[in-house]
Amino acid sequence: xxxxxxxxxxxxxxxxxxxxxxxxxxxxxxxxxxxxxxxxxxxxxxxxxxxxxxxxxxxxxxxxxxxxxxxxxxxxxxxxxxxxxxxxxxxxxxxxxxxxxxxxxxxxxxxxxxxxxxxxxxxxxxxxxxxxxxxxxxxxxxxxxxxxxxxxxxxxxxxxxxxxxxxxxxxxxxxxxxxxxxxxxxxxxxxxxxxxxxxxxxxxxxxxxxxxxxxxxxxxxxxxxxxxxxxxxxxxxxxxxxxxxxxxxxxxxxxxxxxxxxxxxxxxxxxxx
Amino acid sequence: xxxxxxxxxxxxxxxxxxxxxxxxxxxxxxxxxxxxxxxxxxxxxxxxxxxxxxxxxxxxxxxxxxxxxxxxxxxxxxxxxxxxxxxxxxxxxxxxxxxxxxxxxxxxxxxxxxxxxxxxxxxxxxxxxxxxxxxxxxxxxxxxxxxxxxxxxxxxxxxxxxxxxxxxxxxxxxxxxxxxxxxxxxxxxxxxxxxxxxxxxxxxxxxxxxxxxxxxxxxxxxxxxxxxxxxxxxxxxxxxxxxxxxxxxxxxxxxxxxxxxxxxxxxxxxxxxxxxxxxxxxxxxxxxxxxxxxxx
Numbered sequence: 001x002x003x004x005x006x007x008x009x010x011x012x013x014x015x016x017x018x019x020x021x022x023x024x025x026x027x028x029x030x031x032x033x034x035x036x037x038x039x040x041x042x043x044x045x046x047x048x049x050x051x052x053x054x055x056x057x058x059x060x061x062x063x064x065x066x067x068x069x070x071x072x073x074x075x076x077x078x079x080x081x082x083x084x085x086x087x088x089x090x091x092x093x094x095x096x097x098x099x100x101x102x103x104x105x106x107x108x109x110x111x112x113x114x115x116x117x118x119x120x121x122x123x124x125x126x127x128x129x130x131x132x133x134x135x136x137x138x139x140x141x142x143x144x145x146x147x148x149x150x151x152x153x154x155x156x157x158x159x160x161x162x163x164x165x166x167x168x169x170x171x172x173x174x175x176x177x178x179x180x181x182x183x184x185x186x187x188x189x190x191x192x193x194x195x196x197x198x199x200x201x202x203x204x205x206x207x208x209x210x211x212x213x214x215x216x217x218x219x220x221x222x223x224x225x226x227x228x229x230x231x232x233x234x235x236x237x238x239x240x241x242x243x244x245x246x247x248x249x250x251x252x253x254x255x256x257x258x259x260x261x262x263x264x265x266x267x268x269x270x271x272x273x
Numbered sequence: 274x275x276x277x278x279x280x281x282x283x284x285x286x287x288x289x290x291x292x293x294x295x296x297x298x299x300x301x302x303x304x305x306x307x308x309x310x311x312x313x314x315x316x317x318x319x320x321x322x323x324x325x326x327x328x329x330x331x332x333x334x335x336x337x338x339x340x341x342x343x344x345x346x347x348x349x350x351x352x353x354x355x356x357x358x359x360x361x362x363x364x365x366x367x368x369x370x371x372x373x374x375x376x377x378x379x380x381x382x383x384x385x386x387x388x389x390x391x392x393x394x395x396x397x398x399x400x401x402x403x404x405x406x407x408x409x410x411x412x413x414x415x416x417x418x419x420x421x422x423x424x425x426x427x428x429x430x431x432x433x434x435x436x437x438x439x440x441x442x443x444x445x446x447x448x449x450x451x452x453x454x455x456x457x458x459x460x461x462x463x464x465x466x467x468x469x470x471x472x473x474x475x476x477x478x479x480x481x482x483x484x485x486x487x488x489x490x491x492x493x494x495x496x497x498x499x500x501x502x503x504x505x506x507x508x509x510x511x512x513x514x515x516x517x518x519x520x521x522x523x524x525x526x527x528x529x530x531x532x533x534x535x536x537x538x539x540x541x542x543x544x545x546x547x548x549x550x551x552x553x554x555x556x557x558x559x560x561x562x563x564x565x566x567x568x569x
Contacts, residue, residue, distance in 0.1 A: 004378045005378070007371075007375075008371075008375035008378045009375070011372055012376065012379070015368070015369075015375070016390060018368070019390070019394055019448065020390075020394075022402070022406055022409060022445070023394070023401075023402070023405055025408070025415065026404075026405040026408065029408065078282065081279055081282060082287075084279060085279055085280050089276060089279065089280055094284070098280075098284055098287070101288075101292060102287070103558070104291070107502045107557070109505065109506020109507075109508075109546060109550070110506070110508065110523075111506055111523045111546075112506065112526075112543045112546065112547060115298060115526065115530060115543055116295050116297065116298045116543070117290065119294060119297045119301060119536070120290070120293060120294040120297055123297055135290060139286070139287070139291060142283070146283075171275070172275075200399055200400065202399075202400050203527075206531075217398070221509075224400075224404050224407065224513065225513070228407050228408040232404065233408075236398070236401040236405070239401060240397055240398075240401065243393075243398075244393065244397075247389070247392070247393055247396050248389075255385075
């Protein structure tokens with residue numbers, strides 16, 4: 001019944017061409033020898049060399065990586081706690097407000113989040129720099145982490161935790177030995193999501209950063225406003241490469257973990273018979 | 274005790290860094306612009322005790338909001354953002370639906386790969402994906418080069434820095450948000466319903482129109498909101514692809530704050546944008562909840 005008609009095939013190929021051609025063109029032109037990005041003048045890797053000699057870009061890259069590691073780690077801890085509260089804590093005072101505050105940042109325009117955080121930082125007299133960007137990024141990415149982790153917690157069989165506690169585990173031990181290993185893939189993908197969101201963010205970082213703490217997206221934005229440049233193409237190619245390798249590896253790993261879990265469960269069932 | 278810590282840590286964080294900042298935005302939107310540091314008055318001086326609070330409320334007014342209605346730049350920017358967001362959402366649906374539909378027609382073992390190919394751009398930098406179009410749409414960009422070479426045109430077209438470029442940018446960057454919910458709705462569709470419709474004499478088109486389309490409605494609604502809501506406050510796309518002619522409220526807010534340094538006006542713009550967004554956000558949440566209840 002479900003066949004691939006010529007119409008389906010055309011819309012799929014056109015759709016994926018639309019999604020991928022701009023990035024492929026960008027990558028090809030990063031190897032262009034000409035300074036003019038629109039004229040092909042032979043293969044060259046000189047823009048990559050230029051990029052690695054550009055101190056401003058390297059500094060910005062270092063700031064960005066530090067911010068991303070710190071904010072995604074904090075966001076993973078806070079987001080996992082928040083997910084646990086949403087799924088497990090039951091009723092408590094102000095629960096509606098809490099879940100509202102978890103979901104609202106996901107749909108909030110970045111300009112509003114950025115502006116409001118900046119006004120807070122100025123209001124309490126906090127100097128803008130790496131710390132303020134980390135605080136800002138942690139706040140919006142913890143919400144993404146908690147959505148990812150809570151979707152795993154919902155499907156989690158609670159009797160496993162109860163069994164562990166019946167067998168003498170403290171609640172902390174049962175969390176560490178039972179719950180955490182099961183939700184670990186979700187926690188890890190939450191961390192990765194928070195990390196890439198932080199790497200990628202321009203708008204909120206622009207509001208939260210000071211003159212001494214420029215991140216890579218801010219640097220890229222101010223460079224591309226003046227027009228297309230081969231150096232930015234080279235930088236973009238490196239970033240696309242890192243993300244592609246990361247996502248593909250992660251998806252292969254989750255697939256393997258799923259297969260292993262299925263085998264383990266089957267083995268356990270057979271042992272039980 | 275442990276439960277208390279577990280709840281209060283993320284709660285306190287969100288209160289301090291999400292809710293209180295909003296209160297500050299609302300407060301500053303009610304203040305007046307002055308040339309000072311910080312550039313607004315009155316400032317709430319808690320050290321002044323009760324007298325300070327009273328003084329603050331006496332200085333507060335809706336002047337900034339009156340200013341927003343008197344200058345037609347602002348309501349034109351809101352209307353233009355709404356128009357761009359509605360049209361872009363419709364185009365994204367028209368482009369995304371056939372792709373999601375096609376994905377459910379390929380052999381099941383290929384679907385995870387296609388799904389990953391749709392998700393992959395989402396992980397790639399937003400800024401880079403918008404930037405990629407600057408080299409394609411420009412005066413001497415690839416589209417103009419190709420059309421000139423083919424002899425279709427003899428003068429390069431102006432695409433970059435027009436609303437057309439903004440639409441292309443929005444459809445391109447938000448397409449995965451439209452494809453994914455529609456795909457997951459279509460995946461769940463029971464094939465026997467389609468067979469039944471065809472057995473009862475429906476043509477393929479009527480089957481689609483009477484069975485497939487209504488049953489994918491939840492996916493269409495979710496996808497449309499996921500595109501519409503962020504597009505309304507979009508800054509990067511109009512700023513890089515739209516030029517000075519495209520008016521969008523996210524860009525206006527940015528310029529009020531960074532170029533004009535007018536904090537009360539920037540805050541008032543944010544407050545109104547938020548009021549406009551509340552309606553679609555509530556509708557979206559309700560749709561999600563209905564879907565969850567239908568499944569659970």
